[in-house]
Amino acid sequence: MAFRVILASALCLVSLIIQPIGPAASPANAQDSLPPAPYAYQQLDNPAQEQAAMELMHSLRCLTCQSQSIADSDAPLAGDMRHQVRTRILAGEEPEVIRAWLVERYGDYVSYDPQISASTWPLFAVPLVLLLLAGIILFKRLGRRESQEHSDPGS
Amino acid sequence: MIAELGHAALWLCAALAALQLFGGALAQRGAQAADVAALVRPAAMAQALLAGFAFCCLLWVFAITDLSVKLVATNSHSLKPMIFKLSGSWGNHEGSMLLWVAVMAMAGGLIALVEKRLPEKTMQATLAAQGFVALGFYAFLLLSSNPFERLPVPAAEGQGLNPLLQDIGLAFHPPTLYFGYVGLSVAFSFAVGALVTRQVTPDFARAMRPWVLAAWVFLTLGITAGSYWAYYELGWGGYWFWDPVENASLLPWLAATALLHSASVLAARDALRTWTIMLGVVAFSMSMLGTFLVRSGLLTSVHAFAVDPERGTFILILLALYIGGALLLFALRAGHVREGERFQLTSREGALVFNNVMLSVILGVVLLGTMYPLLTEAFDVRVSVGPPYFNPFGAVFAIPMFLVMMVGPMLRWRRDSARRIQRPVLIIAVLVFVAAVLALILGDMSILALLGFAMAAGLAVASFMPLRGRKLARVPIATWGMVLAHFGIAVSLFGMASESAFTTERLAAVEQGGSVDVGGWTVTLAGVDPVAGPNWTAMEARLVAQRGESDPIIMTPQSRNFWAPQMQTTESALATRLDGQLYAVLGNQADDGRWQVRLWWKPFVTFIWYGGLLIALGGVLAIIGRVLEDLKRRSVRARADERRADRREQGYA
Numbered sequence: 001m002a003f004r005v006i007l008a009s010a011l012c013l014v015s016l017i018i019q020p021i022g023p024a025a026s027p028a029n030a031q032d033s034l035p036p037a038p039y040a041y042q043q044l045d046n047p048a049q050e051q052a053a054m055e056l057m058h059s060l061r062c063l064t065c066q067s068q069s070i071a072d073s074d075a076p077l078a079g080d081m082r083h084q085v086r087t088r089i090l091a092g093e094e095p096e097v098i099r100a101w102l103v104e105r106y107g108d109y110v111s112y113d114p115q116i117s118a119s120t121w122p123l124f125a126v127p128l129v130l131l132l133l134a135g136i137i138l139f140k141r142l143g144r145r146e147s148q149e150h151s152d153p154g155s
Numbered sequence: 156m157i158a159e160l161g162h163a164a165l166w167l168c169a170a171l172a173a174l175q176l177f178g179g180a181l182a183q184r185g186a187q188a189a190d191v192a193a194l195v196r197p198a199a200m201a202q203a204l205l206a207g208f209a210f211c212c213l214l215w216v217f218a219i220t221d222l223s224v225k226l227v228a229t230n231s232h233s234l235k236p237m238i239f240k241l242s243g244s245w246g247n248h249e250g251s252m253l254l255w256v257a258v259m260a261m262a263g264g265l266i267a268l269v270e271k272r273l274p275e276k277t278m279q280a281t282l283a284a285q286g287f288v289a290l291g292f293y294a295f296l297l298l299s300s301n302p303f304e305r306l307p308v309p310a311a312e313g314q315g316l317n318p319l320l321q322d323i324g325l326a327f328h329p330p331t332l333y334f335g336y337v338g339l340s341v342a343f344s345f346a347v348g349a350l351v352t353r354q355v356t357p358d359f360a361r362a363m364r365p366w367v368l369a370a371w372v373f374l375t376l377g378i379t380a381g382s383y384w385a386y387y388e389l390g391w392g393g394y395w396f397w398d399p400v401e402n403a404s405l406l407p408w409l410a411a412t413a414l415l416h417s418a419s420v421l422a423a424r425d426a427l428r429t430w431t432i433m434l435g436v437v438a439f440s441m442s443m444l445g446t447f448l449v450r451s452g453l454l455t456s457v458h459a460f461a462v463d464p465e466r467g468t469f470i471l472i473l474l475a476l477y478i479g480g481a482l483l484l485f486a487l488r489a490g491h492v493r494e495g496e497r498f499q500l501t502s503r504e505g506a507l508v509f510n511n512v513m514l515s516v517i518l519g520v521v522l523l524g525t526m527y528p529l530l531t532e533a534f535d536v537r538v539s540v541g542p543p544y545f546n547p548f549g550a551v552f553a554i555p556m557f558l559v560m561m562v563g564p565m566l567r568w569r570r571d572s573a574r575r576i577q578r579p580v581l582i583i584a585v586l587v588f589v590a591a592v593l594a595l596i597l598g599d600m601s602i603l604a605l606l607g608f609a610m611a612a613g614l615a616v617a618s619f620m621p622l623r624g625r626k627l628a629r630v631p632i633a634t635w636g637m638v639l640a641h642f643g644i645a646v647s648l649f650g651m652a653s654e655s656a657f658t659t660e661r662l663a664a665v666e667q668g669g670s671v672d673v674g675g676w677t678v679t680l681a682g683v684d685p686v687a688g689p690n691w692t693a694m695e696a697r698l699v700a701q702r703g704e705s706d707p708i709i710m711t712p713q714s715r716n717f718w719a720p721q722m723q724t725t726e727s728a729l730a731t732r733l734d735g736q737l738y739a740v741l742g743n744q745a746d747d748g749r750w751q752v753r754l755w756w757k758p759f760v761t762f763i764w765y766g767g768l769l770i771a772l773g774g775v776l777a778i779i780g781r782v783l784e785d786l787k788r789r790s791v792r793a794r795a796d797e798r799r800a801d802r803r804e805q806g807y808a
Contacts, residue, residue: 041742041751043662054660059543067398069541072391074725074742112541119536126523127548130516134552137512 039086040079053086056095059112060085060102069112158224161212162303164205165253168260169293171202172286175263179283182276183351195279196267202289203264210257213302217244223309226250226302232313234690242326248450248466249302251329255446256292259337262366263289266341272358273348281348287480288340291473299469315690315717324384332377332404336442338370339407342414343481346435350488355428360421361785363435365778367418370438371411372774378404379767390725390740392660392755394763397545402525403445406518410438413514416507424568426495426504430511436485440478441518447474499570506563513556520548550603557610560644561617564637579620587613600656607652614645633780640773647766653735653759664749674756676702676737681709683741683750691717693726696741696750700730712741736760 044050057071062078070078070085081102088098102110114120175198182192216224217240220233230247231240245254263285270278296302345363349355381404386394395401414434420427447470498504524540531538561583565576573580590612594605618641622630661673670679681697693715701707710728717724730737735758742751 041662041664043660059541061539061541067396067400068391069396072389072393072396107537109537109539112539113543114538114540119531120527120538123523123527123540123544127516127520127551130519131552134512134516138509 037080037083039083039090041082042086044086044090049089050086052095053089056089056098057082057085060099061110061112063106063110157212157215158221158303158305161209161216162301164209164212165293165297165303168202168205168209168256169290169297171198171205172260172289172293174198175202175286176283176290179279179281179286182279182283192275192279195282199260199267199282199285200264203261203267206257206260210253213244213250213253214241216303217241217250220313222311222313223305225304225306227313228306228310229314232315232690235313235315236689238323239326245330246326249296249300251333252292252296252300252450253302254330255333255337256289256296258334259285259289259292259340262337262341263344270362272362274352274354277348277352277354277359279348280351281344284344284347285341288344288477291477295469295473299466322384322388324380324388328377328381328384331373331380332445335370335372335374335377335411336407336446338366338373339411339414339438339442341366342370342435343439346432346439347481347484350432350484350492353488353491355421355432355492357422357425360418360431361781364415364418364422364781367411367415367438368774368778368781370442371408371415372771372778374404374408374411375767375771375774378408379764379771382767383764387727387729387738388724390727392658392738392740392753392757394654394760397521397524397540397542399525400449402521403449406521406525407438407441407445409514409518409521410434410441413511413518414438417511420504420507421495424496424498424504426498427508428492428495429489430508432489432492433485434511434515436481437515437518439481441522443474443477447471496569498568501566501571501573503563503566503568503571506559506566509559510556510563513552513559517549517552517556520552521545524548546603550606554606554610557614557644557648560641561613561620564618564621564641579617579623583613583617583620586616594652594656598656600652604652604656607648607655611645611649611652614648615642618642618645631780632783633777636773636775636777636780638773639776640770643766643769643771643773645766646762646769647764650759650762650764650766654757654763657758658760659756661754663752663754664745665752666749669749671752671754673737673754674735674758676700676754676756678710678737678739678752678754680750680752683744686713688715691715694741694744696739696752698728698739698752700737700739702732710737710739712739714741714743731761734758 044053054071058069060070060081062068062070062073062075062081064075064077065073068078070081084102085098088101089095099111099113108114108117108119114123116124175195178191178195178198182189182195213226216227217231218237220227220231220240222228222233226247226249230250231243235243244250263282266278267282273281342363345359345366349359378401381401382394385396385401386392414431414437417427417431417434421431450470524545528538528540562576562580565579567575587609591605591609594600594608618638621634622638659674661671663671665671665680667680667682670677672678677700679699679701681699683694683696686693686695693713695711695713698710698712699707700710708730710730712728713726715724715726716722725740725742728739730739735756738755738757740753742753744750
């Protein structure tokens with residue numbers, strides 16, 4: 001049953017995502033008619049600030065694309081978000097503050113960098129468990145073998 | 156007519172696969188089923204021929220653009236160049252499934268023809284497992300996605316192929332991955348055969364190994380090519396985004412890497428029996444996940460094409476049957492496999508086990524990060540997991556693995572002392588340290604890039620250490636394979652670290668004659684002109700790029716519009732130098748007439764893919780080495796038999 005739900009929602013997502021491709025297919029002027037967002041395609045003058053902005057933009061999802069960050073997308077929404085990020089960095093805001101603001105606006109989905117929360121804790125707990133499990137396996141397989149080897153060299 | 160022949164061949168294939176399954180299963184019962192059991196090998200060979208024939212039929216209807224076939228009408232176009240007509244036959248859902256099962260049937264036919272090392276019962280169980288897997292594919296093709304379906308009224312013209320897919324790299328990218336997946340399914344069949352008959356022996360590992368190696372080579376090539384394709388075709392300058400579809404190809408690769416190392420231990424030392432079987436099961440499960448999850452449209456990304464839910468459900472049931480069945484069989488039978496040979500912690504087996512566990516944990520993390528967003532989506536919670544998650548969590552386990560990888564190949568089998576290899580280990584440790592310090596001085600980079608440089612330096616030298624003190628002419632080919640593959644990892648790591656640490660990017664609106672500086676290059680926009688191709692028109696920029704005093708070069712990035720179907724794409728332009736790549740993308744024209752240009756200078760970025768090629772080449776050498784060894788062993792055995800027969804005759808005489 002759960003799979004059906006995933007499937008249905010995934011298909012909704014597909015249809016959502018396919019729609020924007022339609023208009024984008026007609027030549028490129030959709031973007032130019034939008035209100036100007038100068039920092040969508042313009043770098044900040046200060047290289048350190050630009051790098052901070054770039055790092056942040058690479059870890060934010062373009063909500064109207066398929067698996068692309070806003071840094072990599074030509075979608076209008078991604079351009080607007082880049083403009084937001086660069087403007088805020090220029091105003092001296094910390095990248096993590098900007099991320100939090102965007103998450104508040106668009107939800108967890110917008111950030112590729114999941115933070116520990118009620119909905120994401122398994123992402124962090126499972127690797128820990130795996131680490132423990134790996135330790136136990138290695139200890140059992142290698143540790144035990146060694147002691148047996150010592151006590152029973154003939155085996 | 157041709158389409159109907161192909162369709163009929165598929166039904167026959169399904170019947171033969173069923174025969175294989177039941178014949179192989181009955182063979183386990185004992186001698187009274189010998190008649191049916193004797194049919195298993197011929198059935199596999201016949202299935203191979205028929206499945207190959209069915210695929211040729213599909214190629215044919217695409218080649219002549221038979222628009223009465225639904226698949227051709229929806230995916231092809233009479234104006235397309237021939238090569239893309241042909242590649243279009245597998246560039247869609249139904250065709251790719253047919254290609255998959257055809258390759259698998261041919262692999263089955265081949266093992267039925269040549270594999271004589273294993274006990275006959277084990278072989279029959281192996282081919283039965285093959286039949287089982289194939290049967291699922293045939294059912295899927297025949298019941299829910301028939302590639303040969305006719306239209307009631309032939310279409311006037313085809314609907315074309317996604318222009319993004321009209322690219323020679325992408326035409327061969329999916330089949331390469333599929334060959335890898337098929338190889339892993341063959342390995343799985345061997346594992347099932349060994350598990351059912353409890354013959355988990357070095358011979359089993361030797362029979363399985365070439366298939367695992369071949370699968371691994373194809374997966375390596377597929378991932379390398381796919382990453383390069385994403386890099387130059389999607390026009391965003393990145394080579395890996397931990398996209399679910401990318402992960403779907405990485406997961407089987409990780410499992411195959413672990414499996415081939417574990418199979419080597421089993422073949423050489425008769426140790427790690429259950430572990431090898433388990434990895435075989437995991438590798439197969441991952442390749443099924445890779446095949447079906449992408450196809451079901453569950454993972455949405457540029458690769459995934461929308462599919463109707465009925466088909467998706469079918470896929471999920473198949474997936475559950477395959478993976479569930481494999482795990483169940485493993486759980487039921489693994490207890491019966493006797494423990495293999497023992498070894499010490501400080502031994503080559505010890506190092507291999509450590510790295511196998513690390514690889515498995517990385518696999519677990521990538522699987523979790525890929526599937527978790529899908530799981531939460533079922534409960535209406537949407538999260539994204541991307542590079543900021545995968546990179547550090549992967550590295551935590553990858554770094555210890557790389558360290559052990561530097562030392563492992565120098566260790567002896569079974570038991571060894573750390574003191575014996577003290578000196579080379581010291582040299583490598585100093586190298587790693589010096590590289591880390593140098594990277595620290597050289598630039599302000601992320602901790603991961605720094606570690607990447609350090610690991611690359613250590614591994615580059617360590618990979619050649621197993622050759623020290625040996626006559627190079629006498630080193631076995633397979634050992635050269637290992638050396639090259641390990642060195643390839645170092646080369647790739649270096650490329651990744653360099654790309655991450657030293658890439659410079661410029662984004663600018665340029666007027667005609669204006670220029671931009673990026674990473675030591677001066678790039679001038681000479682002009683932008685309209686150009687046209689067979690099924691597209693484009694705006695093409697002429698960029699004059701010059702580095703220092705050297706001769707300027709012309710780069711021509713395009714912004715393309717396809718018309719069947721309508722779609723806009725960017726065609727990036729690349730200038731490759733030994734020390735890196737200049738990457739140019741043409742954007743839109745602003746109202747004031749200036750053009751958006753995006754430029755990157757990426758030092759040593761090409762090493763990422765050179766490394767991938769080296770790894771694959773290493774795998775090819777390993778296959779050649781192993782197969783030659785097997786042939787030699789076979790002829791030695793044959794000669795010994797002959798001599799024994801001679802002696803017996805003389806004794807009687």
